[in-house]
Every structure is written in structure tokens, then in C-alpha cells.
Amino acid sequence: MATEPVLEVVDLRASYGSTPVLRGIDMRIGKGEIVSLIGRNGVGKTTTMRCLIGLLRATSGQIRFQGELITDLPADERARRGIGYIPQGRQVFPRMTVEENLWVSRLVGRGDGRRLTDLVYQHFPILKERRRQSAGTLSGGQQQQLAIGRALVGNPSLMLLDEPSEGIQPSIVQMICEVLRSIRDQLGTTILFVEQNLDTIMEISERCYVADKGSIIAEIGRDQLQTRDAVRQHLLI
Amino acid sequence: MFAEIFSIAFQFADVFAFLILAAAGLAIIFGMMGIINMAHGEFITCGIYVTVICVQHGVPLPLAQAIGALSAGLVGIVLERTIIRHLYHRPLDSILATWGISLMVTQGMLIVLGSSWQGIGTPLGSFAVGGYTFSTYRLVLFGAAVGVLIGLYLIYMRTNYGVMARATMQNADMARALGVRTQRMYAISFGLGAALAGLCGALYAPTMTLIPTMGITFIIESFVTVVVGGANVLLGTAPAGILLGVVRTILNAWYGQIAGQIGLLITVIIVIRMLPEGVSGWLSRRGG
Ligand SMILES: Nc1ncnc2c1ncn2[C@@H]1O[C@H](COP(=O)(O)OP(=O)(O)OP(=O)(O)O)[C@@H](O)[C@H]1O
Numbered sequence A: 001m002a003t004e005p006v007l008e009v010v011d012l013r014a015s016y017g018s019t020p021v022l023r024g025i026d027m028r029i030g031k032g033e034i035v036s037l038i039g040r041n042g043v044g045k046t047t048t049m050r051c052l053i054g055l056l057r058a059t060s061g062q063i064r065f066q067g068e069l070i071t072d073l074p075a076d077e078r079a080r081r082g083i084g085y086i087p088q089g090r091q092v093f094p095r096m097t098v099e100e101n102l103w104v105s106r107l108v109g110r111g112d113g114r115r116l117t118d119l120v121y122q123h124f125p126i127l128k129e130r131r132r133q134s135a136g137t138l139s140g141g142q143q144q145q146l147a148i149g150r151a152l153v154g155n156p157s158l159m160l161l162d163e164p165s166e167g168i169q170p171s172i173v174q175m176i177c178e179v180l181r182s183i184r185d186q187l188g189t190t191i192l193f194v195e196q197n198l199d200t201i202m203e204i205s206e207r208c209y210v211a212d213k214g215s216i217i218a219e220i221g222r223d224q225l226q227t228r229d230a231v232r233q234h235l236l237i
Numbered sequence B: 001m002f003a004e005i006f007s008i009a010f011q012f013a014d015v016f017a018f019l020i021l022a023a024a025g026l027a028i029i030f031g032m033m034g035i036i037n038m039a040h041g042e043f044i045t046c047g048i049y050v051t052v053i054c055v056q057h058g059v060p061l062p063l064a065q066a067i068g069a070l071s072a073g074l075v076g077i078v079l080e081r082t083i084i085r086h087l088y089h090r091p092l093d094s095i096l097a098t099w100g101i102s103l104m105v106t107q108g109m110l111i112v113l114g115s116s117w118q119g120i121g122t123p124l125g126s127f128a129v130g131g132y133t134f135s136t137y138r139l140v141l142f143g144a145a146v147g148v149l150i151g152l153y154l155i156y157m158r159t160n161y162g163v164m165a166r167a168t169m170q171n172a173d174m175a176r177a178l179g180v181r182t183q184r185m186y187a188i189s190f191g192l193g194a195a196l197a198g199l200c201g202a203l204y205a206p207t208m209t210l211i212p213t214m215g216i217t218f219i220i221e222s223f224v225t226v227v228v229g230g231a232n233v234l235l236g237t238a239p240a241g242i243l244l245g246v247v248r249t250i251l252n253a254w255y256g257q258i259a260g261q262i263g264l265l266i267t268v269i270i271v272i273r274m275l276p277e278g279v280s281g282w283l284s285r286r287g288g
């Protein structure tokens, strides 16, 4: 990684009540990288993402985004600085239309919202077709596209995706992977995504962090990522 | 015959206006933040007194009413910033706190303002249809109620604030993660709810004798309408106003005011039995 990292996480710790869940997460991600975070169920992947966007307070450690310390900033401020969050389970606003879901981040985003909305519709034509439908009536795959589109409209420099392939049919997952890659290529967006699906991991990640019991226990580089077994052993329960 | 029909329609419009105007502010605060605002009546009272004081100092009535609504809204924002914001996700505490505020304000007003004031009289006179006379100002009140509903629809469906506020209401964490300043949304919403309560008071000020506890007059109707309507102002409050308005108008006409009041309460009990989330919960589950 030659350039200054977009995201740098140092010894991040967090707990739910008095139960420690993150026990020292360290990551460095460069501009335009697509990095995955893998690990078995319950090791703290979602918790890590929630800490990065700011929905959960870190108890100690540092998060640096584009060179600035953001550990103590509230989530809305982090989003406004350019972190887009696509949570586990999508969490679209169910009783708002597709259009209104996108509208929310167009308002607070940092880019030309209209142009970005068009870009989203171009990548995900189904959203344009259903733009007046309430988001709660979309299928899982469509909701995932909406959640990604909603983040994109805010023009993020870093996108955090939590298990984008969960519960979605393979053809859509394939399409989403292609869109993510083309967004990175066009806009230089950095992408960090949590994933358990081996195919998705192999398909788009260029590097991979392995989490276990709340800390990063291994890093899989580009060359090792070519072999499925190197990745698979970290996903086995 | 026409006069009778007009008379019934007029009475319905009157009841409907009262229900909507009394409930709108309470419904917004409940729907947006899940806070049951026991001080709702005091915001109404605030609107009434500010309006009356302004009129007695020579301010024209419509302007005085706008000032009345705005002052209640301002008080609401201050209250939200200082007290209410610490009570989100603590529904019981918020009931206690707002009730405490209500008691203090009522007692404080009794001490400061004395027990009764000169009213300002109802403007616009009356008109006759057939053998009946009707207060023209009651039509203004109906127009205001419809205006409030349309205004709220436009605010929540067409403005930036409205879209962000609805996002906050549906999933505050997610809204925050997209950059919405949810604290500000709450403050504005509480202020808007308080201002609507103030507007209710301001609009009814010319029709009432002034006593510090007069907020009570509106409380039963406002809570009944919100309970029947459920958490959604747009889908709930308006249909609830129509349903309760019809029930009340019919019972009033046939059996008198007391029956009308009892009818409202029985309707609430039936609706809660059948639609625990109110009309809006039922509608949004059916239609999405
Ligand atoms: N709100 C919460 N309160 C208390 N404990 C929680 C909460 N959320 C998660 N946990 C616990 O924290 C640990 C880490 O959870 P987390 O959701 O981060 O795991 P994950 O790696 O994302 O798992 P999955 O693969 O199932 O999504 C788990 O043991 C979980 O039970």
C-alpha cells in the first residue's frame, strides 16, 4: 500500500454492557481497495462495522478516516465526511418509497445528488422501475440494491457493507459484485465488506482480514486469495 | 330539509375540527418520538393566553394567533433541548416528566395570572340557513383543521425535513448512519407538535372563557383521537377524526352531549380491542 490509508483502525475495542466483544481490531485500507472481513458467526464482524460508522461507541482504540481521527464523532458526522454504511439485513426504510429512501441520503450527501441518483438507477434498473413502490414490499435482493444505492447517493469515499450476499439469490449477488467493482473503478471508492460466502469473497476481494473472538487474527493477501482452501479454513465453524 | 342536513354537516365539521386541531400536535410528538406528552394541554393553554394577551394589546386576531402558535412551538423546542431529549426510549419517565411539567405550569399560572380573565369574544358573527343560525367562525375552524391536515401532508411527503423526519421515525440508527442529524429532527418535530397545540389554543381562544386549567377541555378529545388513530398522523389522525366525528355528531344529535362524550370513549375501547395499533397501524399493514 503506497498511498496514505483511507481507513486506519488501531486496537479498537468495544463491548455490549460489560461484555467485551471487540478485543483489539487493527486494519489499514488504502484508497480504492476492496477488502473483505471474514470470520465465523458471532466473532464481532457486525460490531466492528457498527463501531466504524459510529452507531456503537468504542471503549478504546482509534479510527482514522482520510487521515483524521473520527473515533469520537457521532455517526451522522462520519456519514457526512464520506462513510457509506450498508448494514446487515439492509434496513431500508420500509414505509417509504424507493425514491424517498434515496432522497434521504441525497439531502445529506456530499455530491451532486441528482446525478448520483441517476447513476444508481443506471446500475440498478429495477430500482428505477419500482421507484414509487414502498421499500418494504421489495424482495431481499431488491432491498439490498436499494441499500447500496442509498449509500452511493451520499457519494461516499468508503463503503462499509455487512454481508451483502446474505439471503440473496446468486445471480443478484453476481450483479451486485460487478456493480461494486465498477463503482470502485469509476469513482475510486474504497470498499470494506463483511462476508461469509466463499464465492463472493473470492469474486471481488483483493485482500482479506480474518476476525476471531473480537480481534484480527490473520490477513490473507492477494496471492493466497487464489486458493479456496486458504479462505475456507477460516470460515469453518 | 336542506337546513337540517346543513345543520348536521355543520355540527360534524365542528366536532371534526375540534378533534383534529386538539390531536394534531399530540399525534406528531407521539408518532415521531414515541413520547406521550402529558403537557399537551399546557401548550394549548400557552397558545390561548399568548393570543389573548396580544389581542388585548391591540394586535389583530390572526397575527395574535400566529404569535400564540409560534410561542408554544418555541417553548416546545426549549423543553425538548433541556428535558425531553434525555427521556427518549424511556416512555414511562417521559410521561412522568411531562405530567410534572403540566402540574407545575398549571399551578404556576393560577398563582401568577389569577383564576379568571376577560375573554376576547368570537369574531365574524353568524349566518342563517333556514331557521337556524350558525357561527361563521366555526367554519374558519373547520377550514383551519383541513388546512392543518393538508399542511402536514405536504410537510411530511414533500419537504426535505419531512423525508428525513420519517426516516428518523422508521429507523433512527439507520437515518443517523446516513448523515441525518436525528437530534435536530426530534427537536423540530417536538417544536412542530407544540406549535400545533399552540395553534389549537390560539384558534379556540376567542370561543372560550379563560381559566388556567382550560387545557383540560381539549385533553380527552386529543388523547382519544390519537389512541384511535395510532402513531401515524397522516394515516391515523384524519380517519380517526372522521370516525369519531360521525359517532359524536350522531350521538349528540339524538341523545345529547353526554352521550356523545361516552360514545367517544366506547369507540376507543372497541377500536383498541380490534385494532391495537390504531387505524394507522391497520391501514399500513394492509396497504404498505
Ligand atoms: N446488541 C447486543 N447486545 C449484546 N450482545 C450482542 C449484541 N449484538 C451482538 N452481541 C454479541 O456480540 C458478539 C458479536 O456479535 P456480532 O453481531 O458482531 O457478530 P458477527 O460476527 O457479525 O456475527 P454474524 O456472522 O452472525 O453476523 C456475539 O456474541 C453477539 O451475541
Ligand SMILES: [Mg+2]
Pocket (backbone or CB within 6 Å): A045, A046, A047, A088, A162
Ligand atoms: Mg453480523
